[in-house]
Amino acid sequence: MSRPGRPRVHTHLSRESVARAGLEIVDRVGLEALSLRSVAAELGVGTMTLYAHTPDRQTLERDIVGLLLDEVDVREIPGERWDDSIRRVAFSLREMTLRHPHAFALVAAAPVFESPVLEYAARIRQLHARQDIDGETFVAMWSVCDAFLTGFMVMLAQSAIRSREMTAAASASATAPGHEQELARGLADVLSKDALRRDLEVVLAGLGASGLVDS
Amino acid sequence: MSRPGRPRVHTHLSRESVARAGLEIVDRVGLEALSLRSVAAELGVGTMTLYAHTPDRQTLERDIVGLLLDEVDVREIPGERWDDSIRRVAFSLREMTLRHPHAFALVAAAPVFESPVLEYAARIRQLHARQDIDGETFVAMWSVCDAFLTGFMVMLAQSAIRSREMTAAASASATAPGHEQELARGLADVLSKDALRRDLEVVLAGLGASGLVDS
DNA sequence: ACCTGAACACCGTTCAAGT
DNA sequence: ACCTGAACACCGTTCAAGT
Numbered sequence: 001m002s003r004p005g006r007p008r009v010h011t012h013l014s015r016e017s018v019a020r021a022g023l024e025i026v027d028r029v030g031l032e033a034l035s036l037r038s039v040a041a042e043l044g045v046g047t048m049t050l051y052a053h054t055p056d057r058q059t060l061e062r063d064i065v066g067l068l069l070d071e072v073d074v075r076e077i078p079g080e081r082w083d084d085s086i087r088r089v090a091f092s093l094r095e096m097t098l099r100h101p102h103a104f105a106l107v108a109a110a111p112v113f114e115s116p117v118l119e120y121a122a123r124i125r126q127l128h129a130r131q132d133i134d135g136e137t138f139v140a141m142w143s144v145c146d147a148f149l150t151g152f153m154v155m156l157a158q159s160a161i162r163s164r165e166m167t168a169a170a171s172a173s174a175t176a177p178g179h180e181q182e183l184a185r186g187l188a189d190v191l192s193k194d195a196l197r198r199d200l201e202v203v204l205a206g207l208g209a210s211g212l213v214d215s
Numbered sequence: 216m217s218r219p220g221r222p223r224v225h226t227h228l229s230r231e232s233v234a235r236a237g238l239e240i241v242d243r244v245g246l247e248a249l250s251l252r253s254v255a256a257e258l259g260v261g262t263m264t265l266y267a268h269t270p271d272r273q274t275l276e277r278d279i280v281g282l283l284l285d286e287v288d289v290r291e292i293p294g295e296r297w298d299d300s301i302r303r304v305a306f307s308l309r310e311m312t313l314r315h316p317h318a319f320a321l322v323a324a325a326p327v328f329e330s331p332v333l334e335y336a337a338r339i340r341q342l343h344a345r346q347d348i349d350g351e352t353f354v355a356m357w358s359v360c361d362a363f364l365t366g367f368m369v370m371l372a373q374s375a376i377r378s379r380e381m382t383a384a385a386s387a388s389a390t391a392p393g394h395e396q397e398l399a400r401g402l403a404d405v406l407s408k409d410a411l412r413r414d415l416e417v418v419l420a421g422l423g424a425s426g427l428v429d430s
Numbered sequence: 431a432c433c434t435g436a437a438c439a440c441c442g443t444t445c446a447a448g449t
Numbered sequence: 450a451c452c453t454g455a456a457c458a459c460c461g462t463t464c465a466a467g468t
Contacts, residue, residue: 035460046434048462057461108323112370113377113399115391122395135397143405144414147366154365155327155358162328176330180337182350184328190358199359206421250441261453263443272442434467441460448453 013043015053019063026064026103036060065106066116071096074123082131082213083204086145089124090200094193097153097160104157108150121146133213140212148203152196159191228258230268234278241279241318251275280321281331286311289338297346297428298419301360304339305415309408312368312375319372323365336361348428355427363418367411374406 021042026034036057040047054060073092077085097104110117121142128138176184189195207213236257241249251272255262269275288307292300312319325332336357343353391399404410422428 036462037460048434049432051462052433105324108369109320111377112373118391118395118399139404140413143367143370143410144363144417147370147414148359148363148418149366150369151362151364151366152358154323155362158327162326176333180333184333189354195358198355199362202359202421202425202427203363203418204421205424206417206419209420209424210417212417251443252441263453264451266443267452432468434465436463436465438463439461442458444455444457446453446455449451 013045013049013053015063016067018043018050018054019060019067022060023064023067023100023103026106027100030102031105061106062110062114062116064103065110068096068100068103068107069116069120071099072120074120074127076127076130078130080131082128082133082141083207085127085131086204087200089127090145090149090196091193093149093153094156094196097157101157101160101164104153108154137212141207144203144207148199152190152199155190156196163191228260228264228268230278231282233258233265233269234275234282237275238279238282238315238318241321242315245317246320276321277325277329277331279318280325283311283315283318283322284331284335286314287335289335289342291342291345293345295346297343297348297356298422300342300346301419302415304342305360305364305411306408308364308368309371309411312372316372316375316379319368323369352427356422359418359422363414367405367414370405371411378406 018039022034022039025038025042036050036054037047039060040050043050054063071092073088077088080088107117112118112121124142125135125138128141133141233254237249237254240253240257251265251269252262254275255265258265269278286307288303292303295303322332327333327336339357340350340353343356348356
């Protein structure tokens with residue numbers, strides 16, 4: 001029963017630390033570099049050792065999504081207005097996306113109705129339960145916000161990666177017609193914090209105007 | 216110079232027909248079944264033959280996205296109100312997503328600032344150019360709609376696949392706590408056409424209320 | 431008991447040989 | 450000239466052998 005001192009190099013190898021090593025690789029090298037073999041190498045163990053903690057690749061990917069969603073600020077703040085809660089989640093989501101642009105594709109591709117995304121939605125629901133918002137209203141309100149935020153962050157993540165790679169000479173759309181290039185430049189404006197603020201206010205105004213929730 | 220009758224089996228093998236075969240596989244079996252080898256088998260040719268038409272897998276995926284976006288109704292209808300144009304695109308997008316739920320993940324993951332998504336955005340911009348909407352206003356308006364629609368269709372596609380698989384006994388989230396199951400059920404409401412209508416009207420109301428465009 | 435190398439069935443892609 | 454099988458460097462995962 002007593003725990004003897006462990007002479008192992010990897011004292012803290014666990015399902016979470018495996019996911020964390022995976023996220024580290026994705027952040028540093030990119031999503032295409034993520035493999036069970038590369039994660040094992042990162043941790044300095046044999047590939048098969050990972051299977052003691054993580055059942056398969058799909059689980060690893062979901063665990064990484066869990067780590068990312070845990071970075072989003074969904075604390076309950078008593079007395080906060082429902083729309084201020086959404087604003088807080090939105091800007092926090094934006095910062096997470098900018099910290100992990102390569103990994104965000106995993107969030108966008110993750111099953112919405114399963115763990116860990118479902119727990120994330122449940123936490124947001126709790127955030128609003130204290131604000132006299134019933135379940136039906138919450139679903140109506142959050143389905144719009146969630147769709148908008150997910151779509152926005154997909155664009156933001158791609159923009160962030162793109163602008164990071166902009167050192168590499170001509171962009172791939174440099175060959176596109178002039179009016180498309182202008183359009184692309186306009187859409188790339190998504191990077192600024194103000195772009196999210198403006199777009200989010202449109203959505204929140206719509207929720208207010210549609211009488212779904214008090215504005 | 217004269218074109219002799221071609222005794223070949225695959226008279227019309229082209230970059231587009233390769234993409235079409237790929238889409239066929241994704242629709243029938245699922246995204247994980249898509250590989251250059253499976254597409255070649257579908258077409259009854261050797262794997263390497265594909266490289267004569269499609270330079271690499273990435274191009275194949277983008278071509279499939281192109282086929283999907285071509286199914287979306289972006290025709291110009293003279294005199295149509297800007298918001299009716301958006302409604303038409305939205306419902307058409309919904310039908311495309313329901314025809315190709317497994318393939319939609321490719322659309323969501325496709326680079327937004329490159330072909331073929333960029334051309335798609337350009338076509339929508341043209342649709343509005345005739346309606347006295349200037350470039351700046353269009354970008355502001357479309358960035359909200361595009362983010363919302365993309366996020367919505369990601370959820371819709373997942374719901375469609377999920378409900379298609381519902382024959383298979385218990386769902387994966389059946390082990391989740393009761394309140395999460397209820398939440399999942401509410402969010403799965405996304406499947407109905409009315410769900411899109413309601414959410415879209417919220418966004419359009421927001422655009423109207425924010426004074427960006429005439430409502 | 432714990433860890434992991436070899437092996438298997440796949441990938442995308444290159445290269446050289448087939449017709 | 451066109452087509453493609455063999456080969457290479459990867460995958461995720463199973464299984465059996467190593468300590």
